[in-house]
Amino acid sequence: MSHYDTSLLNEALNDSTMNLDALKIVNIMKKAKVNKVHSYVVTSPKDISSRWQTYIKSEDGKRKKISAMSEDALYDKLYEHYFFTVKALQDLYPQWLEKRRHETISSRTIIRNQQHWRKYYENTSFVAIPLAKIAPNDIENFLYSCINKHPMSYKTLNNMRFIVKDMLKFAYRKGLIKDNPFNDAEVKTSACIPEVHKNDSSRVYNKIEVDKLFNAISVELSVLPQNTDAYAILILFKLGLRIGEVSALKFSDIDYINKEIHIHRMETLDLGTDGKQHPIVVNHTKKRSPYGDRYLPIGEYELKIFEKVKVINIQHGYKDDDFIFCDSDGRTQTNEIDKRLRKLCRKAKIEVKSAHDIRRTVASEMHKNGIPLEMIRQYLGHSTIETTIGYIYNNNTKDENRRLIQNALSSLNRTS
Structure with a gap:
């Protein structure tokens, strides 16, 4: 039964005067509706080999013959022609x-x-x-x-x-x-054309780049100590959050007793009535995944950053609900953190990389230091191990790679 049959049937079932079989009711109502708009004569078969037939106006305005083996089937076609508006x-x-x-x-x-x-x-x-x-x-x-x-x-x-x-x-x-x-x-x-894959060095920050970037952040904070965007970047490097998650953190998410932080909301973009995207905070993480709702351990380093930001907010009157990272305009949005990161990369004279590359760097560092994949998956809030594996890269410098390879293969050295 099609959607328009269902609609008619619902009308019929709600009509207390109807006592006939439901499908017969549908056909009767179809016929009645068609006859109100159909101006051509419906002709019955002349013999058993003939068909029911009539005419309709085609899109070019000309008369077009249609036929069917039964009266009900013909009225089905007529009903579709007159009332079935979704055709393609x-x-x-x-x-x-x-x-x-x-x-x-x-x-x-x-x-x-x-x-x-x-x-x-x-x-x-x-x-x-x-x-x-x-x-x-x-x-x-x-x-x-x-x-x-x-x-x-x-x-x-x-x-x-x-x-x-x-x-x-x-x-x-x-x-x-x-x-x-x-x-x-x-x-x-x-x-299809082949995918262009970035090499590992473009997807993560290596140790030299991290050091240069942190130095640039230190210089930035010495000049602009009220710049909480920079502290948000430092938190990204410790917690491996999505940029939308860090911008949505609240002080109430911090458990000072158990030393952990609850990740359960994020900034996303909402399509407004003006047809443009506007940033909003939602009470779930990416794709509403239950794996994204997680508690991450935090140490004294992270706690000191949060306390430092709280003091800055109070001193400068930064406030927007209970959000941690704010400025004079309210909650710090993801595009502001992203712009700050790219600006700092240029100041540090390193390749400009994204906040998501920080997330990959965290995953890669954890893996390099022997953290099991399942723990990394939970930490990042991924739903599958396969996704987590895609975040693990070689973030060593060329010199580090050379040294590791030479040491690993040194037992195969032979002298003449």
Whole structure:
């Protein structure tokens, strides 16, 4: 039963005057609604080999004959023609986008969906194909044409084809199609361009870079002691938090007795009514993962930083709820911490790296110092070990790598 059958049936079941079988009620109501708008005569079969038939106006305004084996089947077609407004992906897109907004999806992901729709889907013949007529071959041809027109990596292909995949799944669940053609579509990804992977040195801070960066932070604080952004960066290097997590920390998260801090909220971006993204704090971590809600041990070093920041806040009147990192404008936002970090990297004359690279550095240092992978996973708030492994890099300098390799292979040295 399709979605419009269901709607009619609900009307019928709520009508206390109806005593007929529910499906008969649906057909009666369909026929009544069609007859109010249908101006052509419906002709019954002349013999057993004939069909029920009538005419409709096609999109070009011309008369078009339609037929069916039964009266009910003909009225099904007429009802779909007059009242079934979602006929293609381009018609379904606004509803699908609204569904996405009501799901636990970040506004950043939704904006990416919109960008991909405009770039790959909008105004193409594919999105105008009637939903019921989309075949696996249509999907394959469309995706191959996108790959040829817009050379893309496998990751980009996965992101852009998610739209048609999820829209057809949505259409199937709404009863708009009987089968999901995406399930039988196959696209070979050999035509995708290879991913450009950064080398380890670009993904983490090595010891020399950390030392230079910390020196730059010391100089910054000697000139601008009220700059709490710099202290937030120092906390990132100790706790390995996501940048959105550190900007959402509150003093109430600190357990001074057990010496631990509760990580359970983050800054994210919310799509406002103006169509722009605005930073907000939410009471959950990335993707609402239960693994992100965690308690991390803290020592005297971290406690001293938090106490120092508290004193600065009081002295300079920085306050926004109970947030730890604030300035004269209120809570320090992630973009402010990110800008400060990049500025400090340039001052330290090292490669500019992100706050997430600090997170990878923490994971790599923990692994290098013998911390089990499961402990690192819990510390970072990952849901799987596989994700954590992707955060572990070789953050040694070239000289360190050379020394380690030479020492490891020294037993294989042979003299002549």
